Amino acid sequence: MTFQTKKVSTLITGIVAATMASASLAATDGKVKIGVLADMSGTYADLCGPGCVVATRMAIDDFGGKVLGHDIELVSADSQLKPDIASAIARKWVENEGVDTIGGLVSSAVTGAVTQVTGASKNITLITGSASNAFTTSACSPYIAHWTYNVVALANGTVKQMVESGKTKWFFITADYAFGHALEGVSSKVIKENGGEVVGSVRAPLGTTDFSSYVLQAQASGADVVALANAGNDTVNALNAAAEFGLNESMDIAGLLVFTPNAQAMDPRVAQGMRLTTGFYWDMDDQTRAWSKRFQESYGGIPSMAHAGAYSATMHYLNAVAAVGTDDADAVMAQMKKTKPDDFFARNATLRADGRMVHDMLLVEIKKPSERKTENDIYKIVKVIPGDQAYNPMIESCQF
Amino acid sequence: MATFLGINLFALFGQLLVGLINGSFYALLSLGLAIIFGLLKIINFAQGAMYMLGAFLALLGLKYLGLNYWAALIIVPLAVSVFGVLIQRFLIRPIANEDHLYSLLLTFGLALMMQGIFTHLFGSSGQSYATPDALKGGMRLPFMYLPNYRAWIIVVSILVCFSTWWMIEKTKLGVYLRAGTENPQLLQAFGINVPLIVTLTFGFGVALAGLAGVMAAPIYSVSPDMGSNILIIVFAIVVIGGMGSIGGAILTGLGMGLVEGLTKYFYPEASATIIFLVMVIVLMLKPAGLFGKTA
Numbered sequence: 028m029t030f031q032t033k034k035v036s037t038l039i040t041g042i043v044a045a046t047m048a049s050a051s052l053a054a055t056d057g058k059v060k061i062g063v064l065a066d067m068s069g070t071y072a073d074l075c076g077p078g079c080v081v082a083t084r085m086a087i088d089d090f091g092g093k094v095l096g097h098d099i100e101l102v103s104a105d106s107q108l109k110p111d112i113a114s115a116i117a118r119k120w121v122e123n124e125g126v127d128t129i130g131g132l133v134s135s136a137v138t139g140a141v142t143q144v145t146g147a148s149k150n151i152t153l154i155t156g157s158a159s160n161a162f163t164t165s166a167c168s169p170y171i172a173h174w175t176y177n178v179v180a181l182a183n184g185t186v187k188q189m190v191e192s193g194k195t196k197w198f199f200i201t202a203d204y205a206f207g208h209a210l211e212g213v214s215s216k217v218i219k220e221n222g223g224e225v226v227g228s229v230r231a232p233l234g235t236t237d238f239s240s241y242v243l244q245a246q247a248s249g250a251d252v253v254a255l256a257n258a259g260n261d262t263v264n265a266l267n268a269a270a271e272f273g274l275n276e277s278m279d280i281a282g283l284l285v286f287t288p289n290a291q292a293m294d295p296r297v298a299q300g301m302r303l304t305t306g307f308y309w310d311m312d313d314q315t316r317a318w319s320k321r322f323q324e325s326y327g328g329i330p331s332m333a334h335a336g337a338y339s340a341t342m343h344y345l346n347a348v349a350a351v352g353t354d355d356a357d358a359v360m361a362q363m364k365k366t367k368p369d370d371f372f373a374r375n376a377t378l379r380a381d382g383r384m385v386h387d388m389l390l391v392e393i394k395k396p397s398e399r400k401t402e403n404d405i406y407k408i409v410k411v412i413p414g415d416q417a418y419n420p421m422i423e424s425c426q427f
Numbered sequence: 428m429a430t431f432l433g434i435n436l437f438a439l440f441g442q443l444l445v446g447l448i449n450g451s452f453y454a455l456l457s458l459g460l461a462i463i464f465g466l467l468k469i470i471n472f473a474q475g476a477m478y479m480l481g482a483f484l485a486l487l488g489l490k491y492l493g494l495n496y497w498a499a500l501i502i503v504p505l506a507v508s509v510f511g512v513l514i515q516r517f518l519i520r521p522i523a524n525e526d527h528l529y530s531l532l533l534t535f536g537l538a539l540m541m542q543g544i545f546t547h548l549f550g551s552s553g554q555s556y557a558t559p560d561a562l563k564g565g566m567r568l569p570f571m572y573l574p575n576y577r578a579w580i581i582v583v584s585i586l587v588c589f590s591t592w593w594m595i596e597k598t599k600l601g602v603y604l605r606a607g608t609e610n611p612q613l614l615q616a617f618g619i620n621v622p623l624i625v626t627l628t629f630g631f632g633v634a635l636a637g638l639a640g641v642m643a644a645p646i647y648s649v650s651p652d653m654g655s656n657i658l659i660i661v662f663a664i665v666v667i668g669g670m671g672s673i674g675g676a677i678l679t680g681l682g683m684g685l686v687e688g689l690t691k692y693f694y695p696e697a698s699a700t701i702i703f704l705v706m707v708i709v710l711m712l713k714p715a716g717l718f719g720k721t722a
Contacts, residue, residue: 070551072546072551073550073552237445243438260552264648288550292648328550
């Protein structure tokens with residue numbers, strides 16, 4: 028046997044062994060251990076990174092720190108936004124370290140890799156930072172609870188409202204990976220269903236710093252609205268380029284996915300008046316303000332919707348564990364779907380059979396500099412969108 | 428709209444101009460790298476981090492010290508250069524006689540540390556820096572709207588690049604520099620302080636990155652990973668131009684900006700990879716790079 032073939036056969040043996048191991052069942056040892064897998068240092072770290080760990084820790088502490096007679100354990104790791112690293116960590120957690128539930132999860136590519144592992148090992152996954160609607164449709168699983176938001180809710184909020192107000196011609200600047208494609212696809216559908224048209228689109232690689240050439244293409248398209256189907260720094264950079272080249276004088280700009288840290292990073296003179304859809308805003312009412320104040324004390328910044336979602340999902344999970352008296356994933360998930368999540372984040376909420384957590388979404392507008400009382404005072408709530416109007420209907424094959 | 432062979436000329440010119448602006452940044456950054464490599468044989472992976480540092484210093488200076496853009500253009504490159512000099516003196520000089528790989532690893536590690544520290548302190552989301560009032564607005568050209576600030580970038584970058592080239596290739600100081608690389612012992616024998624020249628050259632190289640950082644702050648969001656995003660492209664440009672070729676780095680930087688602009692017009696999906704494709708082709712046909720001298 029040559030060195031090469033030996034290496035290949037070792038590799039294959041390893042893969043087979045790994046696949047077999049992942050077929051084993053989740054630990055039902057009575058001890059609850061939650062793993063938060065998030066982006067600790069990359070582009071999305073401010074959206075769901077250390078903050079998602081802080082929020083999960085708050086939920087555990089508020090719950091009392093103990094369930095089923097044992098302390099609730101929390102571990103966390105950096106997915107580095109790399110699907111292969113994330114799935115390796117998830118596998119190690121559920122197979123060797125007795126982790127029951129994985130939360131956090133930002134970037135749909137990472138989440139897709141993790142849910143494959145947890146679907147096979149039968150561990151509950153609480154998705155709080157990712158956008159793709161695939162987790163409750165084409166890649167659905169009985170062990171997924173998708174919290175916070177998804178691309179359909181974003182499109183039904185921002186896009187539908189703008190098309191109805193007469194902005195019918197759209198141009199997309201899209202992040203060139205799974206999430207961007209999904210967001211553009213879903214939004215285009217909403218545009219067409221409401222009588223609008225998509226006049227063009229351009230795909231920019233993730234992490235593009237200079238959007239000027241894409242802005243020029245948008246300018247030449249003759250659209251009413253330029254939609255930014257991207258996230259994080261990409262949105263901020265695209266918006267800045269749009270303002271620099273005078274795009275916002277002739278066209279409307281719609282940020283399809285904007286988290287509060289991004290909205291804060293935008294130049295308010297440029298971003299003012301922009302409408303967007305979010306699952307949560309800290310300054311909505313007394314309940315959200317009270318929670319956000321506590322969060323801010325331990326984290327430093329105001330919470331994003333993913334942070335608030337991480338708290339809400341963890342709390343609902345722990346309540347279900349306590350109610351059924353076991354950490355068995357099937358029993359806990361059944362209980363989670365039976366009871367309605369209800370807290371500062373989850374308003375008029377329900378966890379559907381397909382794992383989609385449906386709750387009221389907010390259509391907000393970015394405030395003018397003159398309207399801002401503090402640096403955290405960024406949104407004006409325009410409208411509350413009821414959950415059933417925001418989210419996609421269930422598909423038959425995903426009703427567990 | 429003017430068209431020629433089915434090509435929308437206005438759109439094409441727009442993309443080419445934007446390409447030239449990006450090329451100006453590439454030229455400024457790759458020039459710094461080329462000086463440091465060409466004269467000192469140090470592969471400086473921290474060049475991107477210095478660019479990031481420049482942008483952050485401009486931002487923090489404005490926020491906490493009231494340092495405006497124009498002052499930052501002078502003071503920040505100097506500050507970055509002082510930082511670079513300290514690094515060269517205390518970290519790089521002790522390993523100067525080792526293989527190139529050592530300085531590469533050292534500067535790479537340094538870049539990661541700086542990026543990590545800035546992420547820890549300021550978070551990963553970009554922050555915005557307002558365009559100076561004097562450069563706000565723009566000109567309406569027949570084929571596009573050119574923001575004044577972008578025009579300013581082209582002018583400054585070309586001025587800085589060509590005066591640097593002139594200084595190194597045409598002045599007495601430049602002669603010392605080049606002599607110091609060819610034969611340091613001999614130059615030292617003439618009574619020239621070679622280690623000092625080396626340190627100052629490194630300082631100048633990173634100052635160029637700091638300057639690029641200040642110039643980038645108003646148009647790109649200031650974020651800890653801005654340096655690592657651009658560094659790989661800039662390295663590819665230096666390789667295409669010929670490692671160490673000063674003029675090559677400048678011309679290739681501007682040229683690759685234009686190539687990228689063309690790609691964004693004809694096939695936008697390839698715009699992130701086109702420079703690497705050019706690099707592969709150039710390396711296959713001319714391993715020393717377009718302007719490099721074959722060893």
